[in-house]
């Protein structure tokens with residue numbers, strides 16, 4: 101290496117180090133403030149914990165809500181085209197979450213969303229006519245511009261759900277550490293009931309930063325979990341649901357047509 105090349109190499113190394121440090125400090129600064137479901141960092145305080153969480157307090161279209169007075173409307177069907185993927189599961193300190201590999205789609209009324217992840221709340225965050233459910237799964241999708249659409253699947257007590265069995269058996273022992281298990285394949289459609297009618301309304305994320313502009317699709321039919329499955333989740337998360345938020349006159353629609361899908365017919 102000649103002197104000029106050596107200088108260039110040193111400069112490059114220094115530059116990379118500086119860039120690396122900048123990225124690192126930005127990541128540390130960007131680490132979101134801690135929040136919880138109870139106590140001083142509980143839902144009533146979320147908006148005060150950080151300026152980036154302000155909309156949790158001042159937002160007018162927050163989730164979850166009590167779904168009542170829905171207007172029956174001719175709405176498009178929800179079309180699921182989910183792939184079977186290797187399991188990637190994390191206990192993120194607020195819930196058990198499964199991260200979904202790219203390429204699994206939800207289409208609704210010509211809008212195309214990709215499934216990003218799904219996770220659970222105990223009890224269900226959303227109520228229907230004043231009633232909550234033991235558990236809800238939120239399947240979070242994003243379109244190409246980053247608009248979010250969340251499918252909520254409400255669970256009643258009944259038969260065990262085989263996918264949930266697989267998930268609960270593979271919950272990582274350490275929090276906030278993703279666990280890739282290539283030998284186990286999962287299919288998110290196994291959470292869905294066969295009938296896919298839905299309530300829809302405009303809401304928000306139900307965790308800080310509570311960002312608004314989220315399209316919610318709450319399935320009006322329910323899936324089931326066994327009491328043992330619920331108890332296993334409750335052992336880790338006895339309560340991870342945000343309280344009901346004011347509707348503030350928002351319109352809630354209910355799809356008029358039934359969307360009965362024979363079991364496994366829509367699988368890929």
Ligand SMILES: [Zn+2]
Pocket residue numbers: 219220221238306
């Ligand atoms: Zn959620």
